[in-house]
Amino acid sequence: MATATKTVSEEEEEVTTVKVNGSAVNGVPPVFTSSRELKVVFVLGGPGSGKGTQCSKIVETFGFVHLSAGDLLRAEIKSGNENGNMIQNMIKEGKIVPAEVTVKLLQKAMEESENDKFLIDGFPRNEENRAIFESVTGIEPQFILFFDCPEQEMERRLLGRNQGRVDDNIETIRKRFKVFVESSIPVVDYYETSGKVNKIDATKSVDKVFDSIRPLFDCFNHVSSNGYEEELTEAIKQHNINGSAVAITN
Ligand SMILES: Nc1ncnc2c1ncn2[C@@H]1O[C@H](COP(=O)(O)OP(=O)(O)O)[C@@H](O)[C@H]1O
Ligand SMILES: Nc1ccn([C@@H]2O[C@H](COP(=O)(O)OP(=O)(O)O)[C@@H](O)[C@H]2O)c(=O)n1
DSSP states (O other): OOSSSHHHHHHHHHHSOOOOOOBBTBBBOOOOOOOOOOOEEEESTTTTHHHHHHHHHHHHHHEEEEEEHHHHHOOOHHHTTTTHHHHHHHHOOOOOOOOHHHHHHHHHHHOOOOSEEEEETTTTSHHHHHHHHHHHOOOOSSEEEEEEOOHHHHEEEEEETTTTOOOOHHHHHHHHHHIIIIIIIIHHHHHTTTTOOOEETSSOOHOOOOOOHHHHHHHOOOOOOOOOHHHHHHHHHHIIIIOOOOOOOO
16 A cells, blocks of 8 residues: 655655756755745845845735845844854854854745745855855856945945844944955855846935836746746846946945
């Protein structure tokens, strides 16, 4: 009689062979257990550049799931998990939490969701974030949204944010800016070499910023006869022709 119980070897097989987007990294297969073809967009930019604000609008209009690495880490502190104290101290100091912790939270959130389109906000924040995410999930991002904003404007926004965050004070803000320039900009540079970065002028009004983002997401809603990949490539090309070729200003 057939039974629902899997043998150990069947379970091993499932974990190592049913994987997202396929490829093994350095010969080690990804351990992600979902078999869905997930589409991921990374949303990067300095603290206070408006990432979360725009992610909410993209979710409303294009049906993505918003995963904020910072929000997931803050929820972990609240949950009373053993890592909570360490995470709290890192955030207070504006430091980047070890990638295994953050990747595990992102992975769990993606596996628990039934959606297949994710905006991953505030991640990868350094090379370690990027490499571990890639090796664990096997996911290559569709593209990167990079919010370009001068520090003076980000500082003004953060000091007015009023969300009671332990890191929105001038001392920690300065540390976060330094970490952003030293650790996060190199990740943007890395993706720039494969033409995946779409720089957004984040100094404009919320609605104007969204207008400049919108064409990059249209292809997720209506796929032309050329197919989704071609439509996305064309949208990225047009975005760059329209005066936003990547030139990091920090
Ligand atoms: N385009 C904008 N112009 C002015 N203020 C903005 C703009 N976008 C966001 N803000 C405000 O700036 C603060 C930081 O925005 P937020 O989306 O939380 O940034 P991030 O997620 O990049 O840290 C918030 O108080 C938000 O309301
Ligand atoms: N990938 C990430 C994202 C956030 N964080 C931590 O969470 C803090 C807040 O990040 P956030 O993305 O919520 O906020 P912003 O700094 O973008 O405003 C960072 O300064 C880091 O201490 C992290 O360690 N690793």
